[in-house]
Amino acid sequence: MVQAAIEVYGTAGDMESVNFQGRTDPLILMQSLMPHGINEETIFAHIEDFKQRYFTYLKNAMPHAEAILLPGIHELLQALTEYDNIIVGLLTGNFYQGALIKLQHFDIFNYFRMGVFADDTHIRNEMPTIALQRLYSLTGTIFEAEDLIIIGDTIYDIECGKTAGAVTVAVATGWTDAQTLLQHKPDYFFQDLSDTKSFLYTIKELHECIKLKVQ
Numbered sequence: 523m524v525q526a527a528i529e530v531y532g533t534a535g536d537m538e539s540v541n542f543q544g545r546t547d548p549l550i551l552m553q554s555l556m557p558h559g560i561n562e563e564t565i566f567a568h569i570e571d572f573k574q575r576y577f578t579y580l581k582n583a584m585p586h587a588e589a590i591l592l593p594g595i596h597e598l599l600q601a602l603t604e605y606d607n608i609i610v611g612l613l614t615g616n617f618y619q620g621a622l623i624k625l626q627h628f629d630i631f632n633y634f635r636m637g638v639f640a641d642d643t644h645i646r647n648e649m650p651t652i653a654l655q656r657l658y659s660l661t662g663t664i665f666e667a668e669d670l671i672i673i674g675d676t677i678y679d680i681e682c683g684k685t686a687g688a689v690t691v692a693v694a695t696g697w698t699d700a701q702t703l704l705q706h707k708p709d710y711f712f713q714d715l716s717d718t719k720s721f722l723y724t725i726k727e728l729h730e731c732i733k734l735k736v737q
Contacts, residue, residue, distance in 0.1 A: 526575035527551065530568050531560055543697050544678030546615035548644035577619045584627045591628045592695050594715035599633040601718050608731050609657065612637035613649045613672065613682070636660050646678055650686035671727055680706045689727050 527534040537554035545553070551565050551572070602610050610633055614621050618639040625631035636656045638649040650670055657665045672683035675696030680703065683690035692708035693715060694700040704711055710725050723729050 523547070523550065523576055525579055526572050527554065529575055530572040531555055531565070533558055533560075535560070544615070544646065544674075544676035546640040546644045546646055547617050547620065548640055549615070552644070573617055573619065577617075577623060580620055580623050584623060587627075589624070589627070591630070592714065594718060594721075596628075596630060597718045598715050598721060599630055601722065603633065605731060608728070609635050609660070611635060611653060611656070612639075613646075613653060614638070615640050615646060617641050646682045647685045649682060650688055671725065675703075677702065677706045680708045683708075689725070691725065 524534040524537050527537060533555070535554040535556075535558040537550065540550055540554050542550055548565070548569065551569070552562060555565055556562065599610065602608050612621065612625075612634040614637065616624065616639060618637070618641050621637070621639060622631055625634075636653070638652045638656065642652050643649060650667060650672065653670060654665050654667065657663070667687035668689065670683070670686065670688035671691060672679060672686075672688045673691040673693060674680065674682070675693050676698050680690045680692055682688075684707075689710075690708040691710045691712070692703040692706070693712045694703055695714050700711070700713065712721065712724075715721055721728075
């Protein structure tokens with residue numbers, strides 16, 4: 523993102539020091555550039571140019587990155603495909619193409635039947651509402667916020683879910699420690715997702731879906 527910002531806006535501003543966790547890509551741009559005199563209107567006027575340059579750099583960098591797929595992710599996603607009454611979606615602060623590049627690198631993008639991305643909104647707390655609209659378009663069924671289970675590794679994921687009225691699941695596999703996550707009172711907490719069976723049967727709302735499928 524830094525090089526793309528320099529090329530498009532003439533500076534990356536504070537990007538090297540801005541905390542990326544839980545923030546959408548456009549918000550990272552705003553927090554990095556606005557203190558340096560680049561206003562929101564200018565940022566969004568050139569954001570498509572920025573995105574294309576960023577995606578090119580990201581695509582070239584991913585094969586050499588030290589990124590790893592965390593324990594249990596693939597197994598959990600695979601397990602969830604067995605239940606047609608569970609729709610796996612992606613709510614992410616990444617732009618769509620950025621998320622695609624990152625998740626295709628680990629061959630898991632196709633597990634997600636729908637998604638909400640930073641292209642849709644730079645405000646994370648608006649994402650559950652958009653998700654409900656996407657779910658209706660996908661299925662023709664009206665879902666409520668309490669039908670959503672939002673899983674994340676930052677306090678902003680918990681806040682996003684709680685603001686919407688969704689079920690919140692915190693996982694301590696990111697930069698935020700377990701104690702901090704627990705202080706924000708998620709509905710469920712896991713140290714990691716390595717135990718697929720425990721995850722499926724601990725979360726009551728998921729367990730109920732599984733029981734319905736079995737019946």
